[in-house]
Amino acid sequence: xxxxxxxDFGEYCFKAPNIDxxxxxxxxxxxxxxxxxxxxxxxxxxxxxxxxxMTNLSSENTIAKSPNAHFASSYHAxxxxxxxxxxxxxxxxxxxxxxxxxxxxxxxxxKGHWALLGxxxxxxxxxxxxxxxxxxxxxxxxxxxxEQVYTFGGxxxxxxxxxxxxCYYALIEVEPTLSAxxxxxxxxxxxxxxxASLDLVYDHPQMFEKSLEQLRxxxxxxxxxxxxxxxxxxxxxxxxxxxxxxxxxxxxxxxSKKILKMNLxxxxxxxxxxxxxxxxxxxxxxxKTYHELLEKGFLxxx
Numbered sequence: 001x002x003x004x005x006x007x008d009f010g011e012y013c014f015k016a017p018n019i020d021x022x023x024x025x026x027x028x029x030x031x032x033x034x035x036x037x038x039x040x041x042x043x044x045x046x047x048x049x050x051x052x053x054m055t056n057l058s059s060e061n062t063i064a065k066s067p068n069a070h071f072a073s074s075y076h077a078x079x080x081x082x083x084x085x086x087x088x089x090x091x092x093x094x095x096x097x098x099x100x101x102x103x104x105x106x107x108x109x110x111k112g113h114w115a116l117l118g119x120x121x122x123x124x125x126x127x128x129x130x131x132x133x134x135x136x137x138x139x140x141x142x143x144x145x146x147e148q149v150y151t152f153g154g155x156x157x158x159x160x161x162x163x164x165x166x167c168y169y170a171l172i173e174v175e176p177t178l179s180a181x182x183x184x185x186x187x188x189x190x191x192x193x194x195x196a197s198l199d200l201v202y203d204h205p206q207m208f209e210k211s212l213e214q215l216r217x218x219x220x221x222x223x224x225x226x227x228x229x230x231x232x233x234x235x236x237x238x239x240x241x242x243x244x245x246x247x248x249x250x251x252x253x254x255x256s257k258k259i260l261k262m263n264l265x266x267x268x269x270x271x272x273x274x275x276x277x278x279x280x281x282x283x284x285x286x287x288k289t290y291h292e293l294l295e296k297g298f299l300x301x302x
Contacts, residue, residue, distance in 0.1 A: 085165040086131040087118035087204065089149070089211035090139070092174035092189060093228040098244040099174060099189040100208060102198070109159065110201040116208070117187065118165070131168040138187070145171045145227040147218070149211050157203050169211035171227040192244070219245050223264065223290060223300050232282040234272050235259070242302060255302075262300065264290050 090101040105115040117138055121130040128148070135144050146168050153164040174189060190198065195208055219225045225241055239255050259265065266286050271279035290300070 083161055083163040084121040084127070085118055085163055086121060086127060086134055087116045087165050087167050087207055088131055088135055089116055089167065089169040089208055090135065090172060091169060091215065091228065092172050093241050093244070094174040094189055096240045096244065097191045097193065098228070098241070099191055100195060101187050102190050102200075103187040105201050113199045113201045114190075115201045116204050127166050131166070135170045139172055141172055145224060147214065149207070149214055152203055152207065154203065167207040167211060169215060171224060173228065173230060216246055220302055221300055223285065226285040229285075232268060232270070232284050234280040234282060236280060238283070258302070264293075
């Protein structure tokens with residue numbers, strides 16, 4: 001609820017008990033998660049007519065001089081506030097292929113199309129915090145590996161509003177989130193090989209492609225791929241993960257030899273049952289050893 005929200009417009013600062021009535025206009029639809037969140041008014045507002053806005057103020061609203069009135073009236077004179085949002089390309093490894101998390105868009109003119117998950121940047125948070133909070137709220141996972149990818153600011157990227165968005169990618173495990181995300185938000189994990197055939201809203205196809213390109217570059221020289229795997233995994237699962245991310249087949253023997261030579265994996269006594277007669281040994285990534293080697297100039301390369 002946006003009660004007593006302070007909104008600065010140059011020389012004056014308003015306190016609006018109800019921001020919807022204060023603006024006298026429909027709230028901007030903000031996509032939070034799958035769209036099942038309640039629609040909220042955006043926190044940055046474009047006012048086409050300042051006088052008209054003044055006449056909509058109720059008797060409960062108060063007008064007070066802003067302490068930064070002189071600075072705001074001179075530095076921001078003639079400027080228009082723009083909406084800022086974050087969109088998250090959430091990757092997960094499931095089965096034998098890398099997947100991306102999408103949901104059905106609820107609003108026209110793209111209702112029913114697929115979309116990335118995201119939300120607006122709130123006044124009290126940084127852009128990085130907004131992206132981190134979005135992923136944490138939707139997946140329930142903390143300390144998720146994330147990277148900023150690109151800022152998309154095309155004038156007509158959103159037909160209904162002027163919105164600048166910053167894209168991030170996140171790497172999570174699919175299993176702990178699969179059923180909860182589907183049930184609560186209507187989100188679906190899609191194999192990356194099928195994304196090109198989907199109808200994605202706005203410039204989300206470009207966000208997906210840029211994020212995948214950045215991830216492909218990253219996994220070649222940093223062990224970020226282990227963020228997508230459970231704590232214990234087989235060599236086959238690791239190889240399939242890298243093949244899916246890189247988009248090419250890797251030689252079985254050479255891959256295993258190269259990975260084991262780095263001394264970053266701890267071989268467990270436990271075996272995966274049901275995959276073969278002998279069973280495949282589980283491994284665990286040794287993050288502590290990796291950081292120790294990194295300080296000595298170690299170079300991870302696949």
